[in-house]
Amino acid sequence: MKQKQKYIAIFLFLLPALLLFVGLLIAPIIMSIYYSLFDWNGLRALDPSNDFVGLKNYATLFNQRIQFGSALKNAFILAGLSVFLQLPFSLALALALGKKIKGERAFLSIYFLPVLISTVVIGQLWLKIYNPEYGILNTFLRALGYDGENIRWLGDQSIALGSVFVPTLWQYVGYHMLLLYAGVKGVSPELREAAKLDGCTDWQVNWNVVIPTIKPIIKVSVIFAVTGSLKSFDLIYVLTNGGPMKATEVPSIIMINQLFKANQYGIGSAIAVLLIILCFFFAILIGFIFKERDIYGKK
Amino acid sequence: MKRILAVLLVLAMVFSLAACSKDEDKKPDNNNTNTGNTTTDSGVLDKEITLTLWDIATEGDGNRPAYDKALADLKAKYPKVTITETVTENNAYKTKIKSAMGANELPDIFFTWAGAFLGDFVNAGKVHCLDAELQPWIDNGEMTAAQLGNSTYNGKHYGVPTTYNIVTLFANMDILAKVGYDHIPATMDELNDCCDKLLAQNIIPFGCAGKTDDTWCVTEYLEPIIEKTIGATALKDIMTFGKTWNNQGVASSVDLLQSMIKKGYFDPDGIALGNEEVKQNFMAGKYAFYQNGSWNCGDFSNAEKVKFTVKAGEFPVVDSANGKLGMLIGGPSDTIAVSEGANAAAAAAYAVEFGRLICHYGYLEGSGLPAWKVWGDTSSVKPLVQQVADICAKAVDYVLFGDNAMPADEAAIYLEYVSSVYGGAVSGADFIKGLTSEIR
Structure with missing residues (x-):
């Protein structure tokens, strides 16, 4: 009887959080899955018997015009750059700052500042930097002796994607740096000192002691970087909105355009569902890759 | 001191974020x-x-x-x-x-x-x-x-x-005077001649925004060209009444616009610019022409640099068999x-x-x-x-702006193709083939 009362108490204490979790996370996902099965514009009332199209919306995503596959490829490129460029750079900064250098707090604040600034503001800033006529980038190149046509950083299909990714990666360097810095600071000084006494250089201490110790935080950073890249939207929306001619489109841009410009609520919901599946898949995959194993590769 | 500085920084950030908010309540x-x-x-x-x-x-x-x-x-x-x-x-x-x-x-x-x-x-x-x-x-x-x-x-x-508004060809008459024009070119031959002379003097004839959100600016050029080629009734049939896009006149209109772009009549930077930037360039005297909605009249009339030099006209007739002056886009x-x-x-x-x-x-x-x-x-x-009212007084027919006339799903497809036209990725034949298969 006491045991039963205990379970009831646990359930009652969990209930508010459970309701919030189901209401704010699970229910919208289920609704998105439901809507993704209909040809519906989101404005009129849904007619389940007439509007049901099954998985047709998912197939439509990969037709020649919507080019969801190409947008997905762009998101994967961004994820790759995040993991192999942004994170190592953030880690290097975190390791450097973790050594109690002079002005540590000031550097921390400076690197973290782009995370605090509104993405719209950052977008406007980079629009000015990239402006083909008066942008600081072209002005700088001309000062170096470049005298060709204005470079259209956001208007040329061949370079627009790279141009959009630079600020996207730059903005969150400070975010990952702060996560990793917290980990670096948490490494026991005794471990460092022991390694030093054994004759390790700074590089060897970082490689053999600090990085293995903060592996769980690196895992979190990688998950955030990959899922964040798959969901990337705001800065690209401000800079190019997916243009020129779809060159910088990512899945979220297509989703918004289908939902609110083309009034294709079913297709937009299908993209939302695919993004959720992809984010879960990569979070689990990364978790699996980072699992601690013994020397024989077994858990 | 540090605390005061920190508080000031936080306040500055809060105000800057508030200032960036797009919505505003007004009384x-x-x-x-x-x-x-x-x-x-x-x-x-x-x-x-x-x-x-x-x-x-x-x-x-x-x-x-x-x-x-x-x-x-x-x-x-x-x-x-x-x-x-x-x-x-x-x-x-x-x-x-x-x-x-x-x-x-x-x-x-x-x-x-x-x-x-x-x-x-x-x-x-x-x-x-x-x-x-x-x-x-x-x-x-x-x-x-x-x-x-x-x-x-x-x-x-x-x-x-x-x-109500119509697509209007705004011309900077001071710039046109430099190449010997005291009027807005009234025929395609005149327009081509004027543009060639402007280019010879390193003046860009047209400005048009091509950023994805501003693709409608390209339609302000394309739709009048189509209308002056196939006529208002045929264009209205396609955009408003659901007739097929498979129309050779539409294809040749797209090709005409692209030939103008290839000849350098349009600012090549335009594809990376938004409409506001292009409009400011026109007001600063960078372009001779700017074709856009007549809602710009107020801004041009108040802008110090161009208020006495800008005149309003309409795009010349391309094919006189169907197109006529007075066939207007807007309403x-x-x-x-x-x-x-x-x-x-x-x-x-x-x-x-x-x-x-x-x-x-x-x-x-x-x-x-x-x-x-x-x-x-x-x-x-x-x-x-x-001047715009005078143009409207002689109007023969109006065709509503394409992205307003078409349902949202069709308009989204149409604008994607228009964007590709401006970027030179699709020809006139591709344009009508694509829209025919995807819309009707």
Whole structure:
């Protein structure tokens, strides 16, 4: 009887959080899955018997015009750059700052500042930097002796994607740096000192002691970087909105355009569902890759 | 000291973020009581009521002065009516209003575009029919059925037109004078000759924005070319009445636009620029021509550098077998609508008078031509607006802006193809083939 009362108490204490979790996370996902099965514009009332199209919306995503596959490829490129460029750079900064250098707090604040600034503001800033006529980038190149046509950083299909990714990666360097810095600071000084006494250089201490110790935080950073890249939207929306001619489109841009410009609520919901599946898949995959194993590769 | 500095930094950040917010609540000034000759039965507006209003008249928008004056007039006339206005930037507004529609959270009164955009809302059964409120104005000749045509669905009126606009070819006459032109080129031969001479003097003839959000700017060039090639009726059949895009005249129009781009008639940087940047370039004298909506008349009339040098004209006829001068792109599109709901009766009465006042002040300020019968002193109408009015006086036919005329899903596909045309990725043949297979 006491045991039963205990379970009831646990359930009652969990209930508010459970309701919030189901209401704010699970229910919208289920609704998105439901809507993704209909040809519906989101404005009129849904007619389940007439509007049901099954998985047709998912197939439509990969037709020649919507080019969801190409947008997905762009998101994967961004994820790759995040993991192999942004994170190592953030880690290097975190390791450097973790050594109690002079002005540590000031550097921390400076690197973290782009995370605090509104993405719209950052977008406007980079629009000015990239402006083909008066942008600081072209002005700088001309000062170096470049005298060709204005470079259209956001208007040329061949370079627009790279141009959009630079600020996207730059903005969150400070975010990952702060996560990793917290980990670096948490490494026991005794471990460092022991390694030093054994004759390790700074590089060897970082490689053999600090990085293995903060592996769980690196895992979190990688998950955030990959899922964040798959969901990337705001800065690209401000800079190019997916243009020129779809060159910088990512899945979220297509989703918004289908939902609110083309009034294709079913297709937009299908993209939302695919993004959720992809984010879960990569979070689990990364978790699996980072699992601690013994020397024989077994858990 | 450090703490004070930190507090100041935080405050600066909060204010900067607040300043970046796109939405803003505005309260009208109560300093103008001229409401003209109104006849609406406004008894419903004599009691305390708060109405919500959403529109796109942002601070820099040419319509803002007209909105402010209209709100002030109505505040004086109906002191018990409180308007809570939310202003949103054009593109964000399209998303916002559709989201609100889907969530049944429409404001009492809202700005919309006539044609298919409002049509989707009407079909969803969420817009209040304004027949009763508009009928007295139609009966006394203040409003015509023709002006209401774009917001009439199944014979019922669902919108109050404010001003109407057409695609206008704005020309900087000082620049044209440098190549020996004292008039806007009236034929394609003249236009080509003028552009070649401008290029010889390192002057860019046309400016056109090509950023993805501003693809509609490219349609301001493409649609008049198509209309002057295949004629207004044929274009209307395609855009409004669902005829096939498989039309060789459309293909040759696309090819003509692309040949102009290839010849260097358009600013190559345009594809990376937004409309506001291109417009500023024109006002700074970088381009000889800028083809866009007549709502720009107010801005050009007030800009110090170009207010005496800009003239308004229309794009020349391309194929005289079908196209004629006076075939125009545009018509009444800017519309005020009312949502179904508890406040619908009061909102409808308010919206009709509000729309009429925006029309009056917008005409005087140069943000458009009057969809309503003109009243009051119009001696202050800007000369540039008068030039556009003269063009409209000789109008043969109007075709509504393509992205307004077509349903949202078709318009989205159409704009994607137009963007590819400007980027040189599809030819005229590809354009009609693609639109034929994807739309009809």
